[in-house]
Amino acid sequence: xxxxxxxxxxxxxxxxxxxxxxxxxxxxxxxxxxxxxxxxxxxxxxxxxxxxxxxxxxxxxxxxxxxxxxxxxxxxxxxxxxxxxxxxxxxxxxxxxxxxxxxxxxxxxxxxxxxxxxxxxxxxxxxxxxxxxxxxxxxxxxxxxxxxxxxxxxxxxxxxxxxxxxxxxxxxxxxxxxxxxxxxxxxxxxxxxxxxxxxxxxxxxxxxxxxxxxxxxxxxxxxxxxxxxxxxxxxxxxxxxxxxxxxxxxxxxxxxxxxxxxxxxxxxxxxxxxxxxxxxxx
Numbered sequence: 001x002x003x004x005x006x007x008x009x010x011x012x013x014x015x016x017x018x019x020x021x022x023x024x025x026x027x028x029x030x031x032x033x034x035x036x037x038x039x040x041x042x043x044x045x046x047x048x049x050x051x052x053x054x055x056x057x058x059x060x061x062x063x064x065x066x067x068x069x070x071x072x073x074x075x076x077x078x079x080x081x082x083x084x085x086x087x088x089x090x091x092x093x094x095x096x097x098x099x100x101x102x103x104x105x106x107x108x109x110x111x112x113x114x115x116x117x118x119x120x121x122x123x124x125x126x127x128x129x130x131x132x133x134x135x136x137x138x139x140x141x142x143x144x145x146x147x148x149x150x151x152x153x154x155x156x157x158x159x160x161x162x163x164x165x166x167x168x169x170x171x172x173x174x175x176x177x178x179x180x181x182x183x184x185x186x187x188x189x190x191x192x193x194x195x196x197x198x199x200x201x202x203x204x205x206x207x208x209x210x211x212x213x214x215x216x217x218x219x220x221x222x223x224x225x226x227x228x229x230x231x232x233x234x235x236x237x238x239x240x241x242x243x244x245x246x247x248x249x250x251x252x253x254x255x256x257x258x259x260x261x262x263x264x265x266x267x268x269x270x271x272x273x274x275x276x277x278x279x280x281x282x
Contacts, residue, residue, distance in 0.1 A: 035079055037106070037122060037130055038146055041098055043090070044083040054078040059147040061121075061131050062111060074131050075267060076149040085140030092116055092136035099134050107189035123179055123188055149267075164201050167208065167280050174261070175276040178236055183220070185231035187239060195236075198278065199243035209249045212237045213277040217270035218257040230254025236276055251281065 032051045040046065057078025060071060096118055100110050108122035108130075118134040133145045166173040177194035180187065202208060214229030214236075233252035241247045262269035 032079070032081065035081065035130075035144075035146055038132055038144060039102075040081075040083050041085075041095065043086050044142070045086065047082040047084055050080075050082040052080050057147060059131050059133075059145065062119075074129070074147050074149050076147050079144065079146040079148075081144045081146070083142050083144070088140040090140040092138070092142075095136040095142050096134070103132075124190055160197055160201050160204070163197060164205065167201070167210075167278065172277055172279040175278060176272075176274075178276050180232055180235075183228065185228065185235045187235060191239075195239055195243060199240055199245055202240070202245045202249065207282065208280060209251075209282045211251045211253055211279040211281050212240075213279055214252070214254045214256075215259060215273060215275045215277060216256050217273040218260070218264040219270065222257055226254050226256030226258070228254070229256045233276065 032046070032048065032053045034040075034046075055077060056075070059074045059078070061074045062071060092115070096113065096116070099118055099120075100113065103110055103118075103120045103122065106122060108120055110118060110120050112119040116136050118132075118136075120132045120134075122130045122132070124130075129149045131147045131149070135143045135145075137143070163173055175194060175198070178187070178191045179189075202210070212233045214231075214233035216225040216229050218225075230252065231254070233254055237247065237250040237252045240250060257264070257273070260269075260273045261275075262272035264270055264273060
């Protein structure tokens with residue numbers, strides 16, 4: 001049975017992770033704040049003297065590119081948190097198992113697990129990602145290293161009126177809250193809220209027809225990215241059909257890296273280029 005306090009563990013939200021990515025200055029001697037998503041287990045006490053939060057840090061991470069594992073570096077707000085159980089007999093296995101279960105419960109993914117180390121990530125709508133490393137130690141002690149990569153502003157995506165206004169005024173709208181795993185077309189948890197909004201707009205405006213465009217950054221081969229973007233666009237159109245939208249109103253199209261909206265030389269630019277666009281065709 002998990003030993004987390006359920007009232008302090010919340011489902012990952014865009015607001016929580018975006019707030020974590022804001023400016024924070026930890027005064028000398030000030031206790032680090034609790035992470036907004038990854039919480040301590042019941043009975044674990046923060047070692048304030050050994051813990052810290054930095055405005056900016058890096059963490060090596062493993063991603064999949066062109067079907068192969070590759071190393072990358074995540075950048076964002078960095079947390080180093082050390083905890084000590086009051087019950088020092090708490091085992092490493094219990095700590096590891098509890099965190100693995102909790103990561104899965106809130107929609108995250110365990111990337112790697114050994115006897116004493118757990119690597120994981122939690123993705124929120126808009127692409128905000130928390131990367132985590134748990135080290136379980138003897139004597140009821142464990143360390144957490146967490147890095148929050150900021151996502152994008154989702155205010156438009158969760159507002160039906162704003163989405164319809166953009167489609168009417170501009171004929172298109174960029175969507176960042178539909179989430180896919182790296183180099184795959186499978187929808188990740190957290191995409192449902194945006195799909196709900198798109199479906200609601202289409203149901204309320206039955207004459208609107210859309211081209212569902214998939215876009216990628218320039219990482220990897222252009223050919224693979226065009227195919228991947230088409231598969232993602234098809235997956236979005238298929239999901240909307242399950243919401244009750246007539247498939248004849250949706251035309252999937254994959255454009256890969258061909259129409260960037262930002263500089264692919266930066267992490268932020270690549271995040272902006274990885275998107276789904278809805279383009280009105282009537």
